[in-house]
Amino acid sequence: MPSDWNPWDWEGYRLDQQPDWPDPEALSAVLKELATRSPLVYPSEIEELRGSLAKAANGKAFVLQAGDCAESFHDHSATAIRAKLKVILQMAVVLTYSSGVSVVKIGRIAGQFAKPRSSPMEEVDGVELPSFRGHIVHADEATAAARRPEPERLLRAYEQSRSTVQILKALTEGGFSDLSQAHMWNLDFVESSPEGERYEAVAAEIDRALKFMAACGIDLSTEEVLHKVDIWTSHEALLLGYEAALTRRDRSSGRYYDLSAHSVWVGERTRSLDGGHLRFVSGIANPIGIKVGPTMAAAELLEICEMVNPDRIPGRLTLVSRMGTGLVEERLPELVRAVRDAGHPVVWLCDPMHGNTFTSETGYKTRRFEDIFAEIASFFGIHRRLGTWAGGVHIELTGEDVTECLGGSLEVLQSELCRAYDTICDPRLNARQSLDLAYRVAELLIH
Ligand code: PEP
Ligand code: CO
Numbered sequence: 001m002p003s004d005w006n007p008w009d010w011e012g013y014r015l016d017q018q019p020d021w022p023d024p025e026a027l028s029a030v031l032k033e034l035a036t037r038s039p040l041v042y043p044s045e046i047e048e049l050r051g052s053l054a055k056a057a058n059g060k061a062f063v064l065q066a067g068d069c070a071e072s073f074h075d076h077s078a079t080a081i082r083a084k085l086k087v088i089l090q091m092a093v094v095l096t097y098s099s100g101v102s103v104v105k106i107g108r109i110a111g112q113f114a115k116p117r118s119s120p121m122e123e124v125d126g127v128e129l130p131s132f133r134g135h136i137v138h139a140d141e142a143t144a145a146a147r148r149p150e151p152e153r154l155l156r157a158y159e160q161s162r163s164t165v166q167i168l169k170a171l172t173e174g175g176f177s178d179l180s181q182a183h184m185w186n187l188d189f190v191e192s193s194p195e196g197e198r199y200e201a202v203a204a205e206i207d208r209a210l211k212f213m214a215a216c217g218i219d220l221s222t223e224e225v226l227h228k229v230d231i232w233t234s235h236e237a238l239l240l241g242y243e244a245a246l247t248r249r250d251r252s253s254g255r256y257y258d259l260s261a262h263s264v265w266v267g268e269r270t271r272s273l274d275g276g277h278l279r280f281v282s283g284i285a286n287p288i289g290i291k292v293g294p295t296m297a298a299a300e301l302l303e304i305c306e307m308v309n310p311d312r313i314p315g316r317l318t319l320v321s322r323m324g325t326g327l328v329e330e331r332l333p334e335l336v337r338a339v340r341d342a343g344h345p346v347v348w349l350c351d352p353m354h355g356n357t358f359t360s361e362t363g364y365k366t367r368r369f370e371d372i373f374a375e376i377a378s379f380f381g382i383h384r385r386l387g388t389w390a391g392g393v394h395i396e397l398t399g400e401d402v403t404e405c406l407g408g409s410l411e412v413l414q415s416e417l418c419r420a421y422d423t424i425c426d427p428r429l430n431a432r433q434s435l436d437l438a439y440r441v442a443e444l445l446i447h
Pocket of ligand 1: 069116236266267268269291322354
């Protein structure tokens, strides 16, 4: 932590991508209220995640960070959260079972509400409106009144996040995520697909392995790793008032932790060296992600590493490459080389979503499964060539049967995007496409 840092001093810095709050006093009142609420996560959990990420920084674990582009106030339910958890658990099983590498599971969940936008205005059905910045700021309906920022939404986002954390805890501690339940994680609409059938075979082998261990006299009920599945929470730290209000000083260590999530990241549009976002995250002890897009220069990236992780603590800093499949070969190698040569112990993740978005002929914002996989394959190839570890992937997905991204083994066509295009922000992989991707990434991990 910089010696003169405090959780609110970002207010004196340049701030990109902030909503234009019409009533600053109402915002202050809400932030004061938020600061009295209880934490969503605990320092000991955050330290446990940092330890797991340190293994990934060291080439001994693989990270799967996944979830919605933007969580929604419309569809908050235990059923939807369970579906999302199922997909993430399935992907993790496929990755671990195929490669023998342990997988650190992090959701874009329980706080992933605020969205940065490329343009402050957007056109919807011929009407010019303030761009949608997430339900934590305003409603998504296409009217000027709906797009007016409302500070009370920060409290609603907090309450929904709290409920999401509780649901996740109930599921993971209640046995739902035990490996012995792996059969149960196939979603109805996935079960009969080729990926679903392939998954069933893996689940059956896991069952056999568990039975074998039991027959050898190993008491599986006492093997914690089989029962205690950790799924950590993360989101983009975009609205720093929300983050600062939930930041607390840990008495025993004296460190500040942002207790809104286990880990937070700084997005591609807010990562400037002189900005409030990097200032804020440099003072909290959580694991931090930084998005790294095609305009990042090696010298700038090294300055960011020095600023966010001056003590070079493994697991503290994750760099999330999001170049797009067309630019990754050109832009990523020099950055990986520079960080490697400077000796920074980072985890490199590949976000193959945000550099591969385009608008379909039918007018939908979409991504091609093949582009997503191609960027991941390049990412692995680059790390292999440079002798560094491809530490994981960062994916936008959902447990619902949506048609938002094109392709996959049961191909979604342009003409089908309209069937179930439900996202309030970016297009997500559906559960079948996610599982398909996990098989293909597993092959890269083995070779
Ligand atoms: C996101 O992760 O949803 C996002 C907006 O990413 P980026 O900052 O990389 O564009
Ligand atoms: Co997104």
